Amino acid sequence: MNAIQKLRQLVTEVNKGPASAMQAWPVIARLLPRMPLDQAEVARVCEARDPVGLDVLVTRLEKPGAQQEPKPDPAIAAVTHEEMKAAMHAFNKRLKLTRLNDESRLGGHYTTGGRASQIDAIQPPSEYPPPVWKALVAAGRLRDTGDGFYAPVENKT
Structure with a gap:
């Protein structure tokens, strides 16, 4: 039981x-x-x-x-395609720079580690409001990992 x-x-x-x-x-x-x-x-x-x-x-x-399906948030529905496209561009740029910064970090040793970055999620740029990021999650372009962090959705082709 x-x-x-x-x-x-x-x-x-x-x-x-x-x-x-x-x-x-x-x-x-x-x-x-x-x-x-x-x-x-x-x-x-x-x-x-x-x-x-x-x-x-x-x-x-x-x-x-x-259980009833949650009603869509009207703020998410008001996000335009152009706004989502610009936000996704800013997100990818921020993610790329964050990974590059992590990979090029110098340690205490006289040479660098040469390891790949383990960063897979970041806080999105603050230039766009939270409904834009929620709309990107709803559209399947980003994944909400919690605590304000988002990760790109991996393409499985």
Whole structure:
């Protein structure tokens, strides 16, 4: 029995009556925060001991595809093709210069290491606002690596 099945079993125990619910809620309070759910909603359901909210959360876990698709951000939709093209050019130039700077670094030894740069993601140029970078990610031109860093998408041809 996996954790989601255990949670479904606990939902039925909570719905049976107050005696079985008293034993089930501590286990639910330990299992539910470990699940990939909105933690604020999890805390609310556990504190209020809300059986309907618990059922909704467990259903989301059982059917992750049933969740609604996020609505596209209007700021991303407003980005023009020319703006994306110029931002991509600036990104590639910044990445190239950052890698060159890393490769040409002199160490403490009398010769350089001659190693290739290991830099694969950078913070994008600040001349363009964040919606431009998000639009490039949505278009599949960049990959968001987290914490404000972006990496180019490798061509697999």
